[in-house]
């Protein structure tokens with residue numbers, strides 16, 4: 001016959017109704033104590049893209065998940081143990097979750113751009129290259145990987161890009177032997193004492209109307 005030991009919680013003094021000899025805290029107090037030790041973290045997810053903010057900085061995740069819980073587990077490299085009213089609890093953290101708009105997305109909605117790629121050529125060429133550029137931008141993990149707008153112009157399309165680096169990467173993938181490539185810069189102002197310019201890349205299909 002097992003005799004239940006009469007034990008009391010060292011924190012609140014309540015009697016502990018358990019036969020486990022190692023227990024020093026009652027159930028409520030042990031939950032409380034665990035939570036008190038957990039680090040509280042505020043996580044903001046961009047409602048428009050997949051970036052997240054911790055503290056003051058926005059980060060681009062290593063992996064993109066469509067499931068928010070898996071996404072959070074990946075960010076913190078910890079399993080979620082509980083869903084809270086304010087967010088999630090993991091082994092060591094209380095994660096308060098909020099939604100917002102990241103810097104990149106607010107730039108994008110403000111029409112921000114650093115580079116223009118001018119595609120010139122046949123309809124087939126335009127369609128194919130536009131699609132290729134859109135997917136290259138989407139797959140790049142660089143900052144400001146967005147297209148602000150695509151404008152149809154006479155003889156082609158102008159693609160406005162959030163980042164010069166991405167534009168450069170795209171243009172570099174085109175072969176000079178196959179296409180006419182030109183680069184020009186438009187100076188558009190001074191920011192923090194530095195000249196700021198935008199870059200314009202021309203990618204033209206070689207063919208009948210070559211000038």
Ligand SMILES: [Zn+2]
Pocket residue numbers: 009010011012013014025026027028029030
């Ligand atoms: Zn207690």
Ligand SMILES: [Zn+2]
Pocket residue numbers: 046047048049050051101102103104105106
């Ligand atoms: Zn965003």
